[in-house]
Amino acid sequence: MSSTDPKSLLPDSLAARVSALTIKDGRAMAVVDAAGLGERERSDIERALGDILGQRDDVQETRVVMTAERTQRRIIAVGSGKGGVGKSTLTANLAIGLAKRGHKVGLVDADIYGPSQPVILGNQGEKPVARDKKLVPVESAVGIPVLSMGHLVEPGRALAWRGPMAGNALTQLIDAHWGDVDTLVVDLPPGTGDVQLTMMQRFKPLGAVLVSTPQDLALIDAARAGQLFDQAGVPVIGLVENMAGYACPHCGEISDPFGKGGVETAAARLDLPFLGRIPLDLAIREGSDRGAPPALDTGALGAPFHDIAAKVDAWIGAHN
Ligand code: ADP
Numbered sequence: 222m223s224s225t226d227p228k229s230l231l232p233d234s235l236a237a238r239v240s241a242l243t244i245k246d247g248r249a250m251a252v253v254d255a256a257g258l259g260e261r262e263r264s265d266i267e268r269a270l271g272d273i274l275g276q277r278d279d280v281q282e283t284r285v286v287m288t289a290e291r292t293q294r295r296i297i298a299v300g301s302g303k304g305g306v307g308k309s310t311l312t313a314n315l316a317i318g319l320a321k322r323g324h325k326v327g328l329v330d331a332d333i334y335g336p337s338q339p340v341i342l343g344n345q346g347e348k349p350v351a352r353d354k355k356l357v358p359v360e361s362a363v364g365i366p367v368l369s370m371g372h373l374v375e376p377g378r379a380l381a382w383r384g385p386m387a388g389n390a391l392t393q394l395i396d397a398h399w400g401d402v403d404t405l406v407v408d409l410p411p412g413t414g415d416v417q418l419t420m421m422q423r424f425k426p427l428g429a430v431l432v433s434t435p436q437d438l439a440l441i442d443a444a445r446a447g448q449l450f451d452q453a454g455v456p457v458i459g460l461v462e463n464m465a466g467y468a469c470p471h472c473g474e475i476s477d478p479f480g481k482g483g484v485e486t487a488a489a490r491l492d493l494p495f496l497g498r499i500p501l502d503l504a505i506r507e508g509s510d511r512g513a514p515p516a517l518d519t520g521a522l523g524a525p526f527h528d529i530a531a532k533v534d535a536w537i538g539a540h541n
Contacts, residue, residue, distance in 0.1 A: 226242075227242045227243065227244050227249075228242045230242075230273065230274070230277075231270075231273060235266065235269055235270070235273075238253050238254055238255075238266060239251050239252065239253055239254075239270075240252045240253070240254050240288070240454060241452055241453075241454070243452055244274075244277070244279060244280060247279065247280060247281040247282060248280070248281065248282045248283075248284065249270075249274040249277075249280045249282070249283045249284070250283075250284045250286070250449075250452050251270050251274070251283070251284070251285045251286070252286045252288060252452055252453050252454060253266055253267075253270075253285060253286065253287045253288070254288060255287035255288060255422070256288075258287075263287055266285070266287075267285045267287075270283060270285050271283050271285070284418070286418055286421050286422055286452070286453045287422045288421060288422065288425050288453060288454060294399060294402060294403060294404070294405055295403065295404050295405070295426075295427045295537065295541070296395070296404075296405045296406075296407055296420075296424055296425075296426040296427060297315075297319075297404060297405070297406050297407070297426060297427060297428055297429070297430065297458070297533065297537070298407045298409055298420060298426040298428075298429040298430070298450075298455070299311060299312040299315065299406065299407065299408055299409060299429070299430045299431075299432065300409045300411070300417070300429055300430070300431050300432075300446045300450070301409075301411045301431060301432045301433060301442075301443060301446065302411060302412065302431075302433060302440070302441070302442020302443035302444070302445055302446045303411050303412065303442045303443075304334055304335065304410075304411040306411075306432050306433055306434045306443075306463055306464070307432055307434070307463035307464060307499065308332075308408060308409075308411065308432045309330070309332060309335070309337045309338060309341060309408050310341065310463070310505065310509050310514075311430070311432050311461055311463060311499070311526070311529070312328065312330075312338070312406055312407075312408040313328065313338060313341045313342055313363075313408075313509070313514045313516075314514050314515060314516035314523075314526035314530075315406055315430065315516075315526065315529060315530055315533060316328045316365050316406040317363055317365065317514055317516035317517065317526070317530075318516050318526050318527050318529065318530020318531070318533075318534075319404060319406065319530050319533065319534060320364065320365055321516075321527070321530070322530060322531070322534045324403060324404040324534070324537075325401050325402050325403045325404065326365055326402065326403075326404050326405075326406060327358060327365065327366045327367070327368075327399050327402035327404070327405050327406070328342070328361075328365050328366070328367040328368075328405070328406050328407075328408070329367075329368055329369075329391075329394045329395055329405055329406070329407040329408065330367065330368070330369035330370060330371065330394075330408045331370060331390075331391050331394060331407055331408060331409055331410065331416050331420070332370060332408050332409065332410045332411075333370050333387055333390075333410050333416060334410050334411065336369045336370040336371030336372075337371075338367055338369045338371070338408060339359075339367070339369050339371050339372070340509070340510065340512065341509045341512065341514055342361035342362065342363055342365065342367055342512060342514070343361060343362040343363070343511075343512020343513070344359050344360070344361045344362065344367065344512075345512075347359045347372075348372060349368060349372050349397075352398060355393075355396065355397050355398050356368055356372075356393055356394070356397040356398065357397065357398045358397055358398065358399060358402075359372065362512060363514060363517060366399070366400075366402065368393075368394040368397055369394070370390060370394070373390055373393065373394075374390075383415060384415050387414075387415045387416050387419065388415060388416070388418075388419035388423075391416050391419050391420060391423075391424075392419070392423060395407075395423075395424050404537070407420065407426070411442075411446075412442070412446065413445060413446055413449040417446075417449060421449075421450075421453040421455060425453075425454070425455060426450075426455050427455075427456075427537065427540060427541075428455065428456045428457070428458040428536060428537075428540065429447075429450045429455050429456070429457050429458060430457075430458050430459060430460075430461060430496065430529075430533065431443050431446060431447055431457060431459075431460050431461070431493075432460075432461045432463050433460060433461070433462065433463070433483075433484050433487070434462070434463055434464045434465075434479045434484075435462055435464075435465055435477070435479045435480040435481060435482065435483035435484055436479045436480050436483060437480075437483065440483055440484065440487045443460065443484075443487070444487065444491055447460075447491060447493065456540070457493050458494065458496070458532075458533055458536045459488065459493055459494035459495060459496035459532065459533075459536075460484050460485075460487065460488040460491075460493055460494070460495055460496060461484070461496045461497055461498075461499065461529060462482075462483070462484030462485060462495075462497070462498040462499070463498075463499045463501075464478070464479055464499070464500075464501040465477065465479070465481060465482075465484075465498045465499065465500055465501065466481065466498075466500045466501065467500070467501040467502075468500065468502070470503065478501065479501075484498070485498070494532075494536075496529045496532050496533070497525055497528050497529045497532065498525065499525045499526065499529075500525070502515075502522070504522055505522070508522075516530070
């Protein structure tokens with residue numbers, strides 16, 4: 222251990238449980254291997270870390286992520302730095318692409334800010350039933366079962382959820398009757414909040430895909446989200462650039478309203494794989510709004526999504 226390793230600040234008994242500790246921009250982030258620990262031991266560790274790190278001048282906030290054993294059903298998380306960049310759109314189409322490649326896919330819509338999967342997958346208004354106190358996922362027209370925050374709460378209400386409430390809701394969605402589903406694709410809320418932390422603590426994903434538009438601000442936030450996954454030991458499978466290159470429906474000229482190639486450049490800088498580029502296309506928005514996701518299309522419209530699904534599929538194959 223080098224003398225600059227922040228773990229050297231901790232007593233040995235505590236350091237042995239901490240798999241990573243970083244201090245940056247006033248925020249300390251500790252990742253604790255919580256396998257086999259009870260609630261009491263977990264909160265003791267969390268308190269001890271808060272006490273020790275909180276005494277430092279360079280720490281204003283301490284975050285502790287407890288990583289559990291990985292559940293058997295693999296989870297692929299889809300995240301973004303900010304909202305409105307097409308994360309839900311990619312999630313639905315990635316799920317369809319992975320299903321086409323032979324995975325038994327289920328979709329969890331954990332976006333408390335705007336649960337939109339019931340609209341995209343065309344099963345809005347349908348409610349899941351509970352069996353033995355667990356939810357039964359709702360079938361969708363595209364053949365992918367789905368559970369959404371939108372199924373648990375009226376539109377707009379989940380926004381007020383904090384900490385335990387958001388975490389418990391996520392647990393209900395993931396710990397459900399998924400049957401023979403082997404891959405859960407999870408549409409996370411944007412950013413790095415409570416749902417993401419619960420995700421990592423209770424259901425460690427196999428990997429995460431990050432979506433961004435090409436402009437700088439979205440990219441900076443996406444990089445921050447990537448950092449959270451990385452620190453929690455969840456590998457970032459790669460970055461996707463959405464809303465790149467707009468083809469004018471009148472003259473066909475391609476313009477780049479949000480810039481071009483920014484995500485690929487950022488991926489190279491962050492040393493992360495670049496998974497592909499999805500054009501800004503009215504047909505993508507229209508299809509998503511009427512429950513006909515573009516990945517159902519076997520032509521040019523669906524192609525960028527299937528290319529990305531192929532890369533994620535290959536990554537899963539190499540990391541199982
Ligand atoms: P997020 O989940 O990041 O908030 P959404 O997937 O809900 O974003 O997308 C926001 C809006 O942009 C939706 O209306 C969606 O249909 C639209 N959209 C997403 N990607 C594209 C695209 N490549 N071309 C056109 N519209 C898109």
